[in-house]
Amino acid sequence: MTMGTLWRSSRIGIAPILLFAVALACGNESGQEPSMPAQAPRAQAPAKPTAPPKVDAVAEAQQVFETRCVTCHGPNGAGDGPASKGLTPPPRNFQAPAWQAEVSDEHLSNIIQYGGAAVGRSPTMPGNPDLTGKPEVVAALVAYLRNLKSD
Numbered sequence: 001m002t003m004g005t006l007w008r009s010s011r012i013g014i015a016p017i018l019l020f021a022v023a024l025a026c027g028n029e030s031g032q033e034p035s036m037p038a039q040a041p042r043a044q045a046p047a048k049p050t051a052p053p054k055v056d057a058v059a060e061a062q063q064v065f066e067t068r069c070v071t072c073h074g075p076n077g078a079g080d081g082p083a084s085k086g087l088t089p090p091p092r093n094f095q096a097p098a099w100q101a102e103v104s105d106e107h108l109s110n111i112i113q114y115g116g117a118a119v120g121r122s123p124t125m126p127g128n129p130d131l132t133g134k135p136e137v138v139a140a141l142v143a144y145l146r147n148l149k150s151d
């Protein structure tokens with residue numbers, strides 16, 4: 001056996017281990033990445049083979065609201081989150097019945113996914129491109145915003 005054959009056969013021996021390491025790294029997607037302000041409106045997440053049950057979407061929407069939106073929009077959507085102070089225009093009050101009546105579900109769904117700049121609102125409103133592959137979570141977020149309405 002020459003040195004060349006030895007080297008080659010040891011390379012082949014390593015390949016399955018490398019593949020295994022790659023598979024491990026890919027298997028660790030939890031779907032809970034932090035949001036980044038999106039400039040590219042159409043970043044499509046690959047379609048999932050099976051849709052998660054509805055109740056998961058509601059829980060995920062609530063979690064998204066609490067972890068991403070509250071910073072600016074406040075815990076009850078009043079526009080009083082800790083990061084709202086420096087924003088011009090400031091986040092509006094989602095509780096206001098007049099505002100609730102003025103905006104369509106489609107508008108809410110679009111601004112959540114693609115951000116303010118994409119729909120003629122403030123560019124400081126970030127998009128959430130990771131949600132474009134999760135229409136049921138977007139719908140649950142829209143419902144969440146509707147539920148903030150005060151009488």
Ligand code: HEC
Binds near residue numbers: 070088092126128
């Ligand atoms: C960096 C601060 C910030 C974050 C984070 C943020 N927003 Fe906004 N949002 C704004 C600002 C500023 C506006 C524009 C002013 C306004 O319309 O209230 C806005 C606008 C909106 C509007 C549209 C209001 C309208 O009349 O068109 C909706 C709906 C909205 N945000 C929902 C959300 C949701 C849901 C999240 C979380 C997924 C979120 N926002 C995260 C700052 C933020």
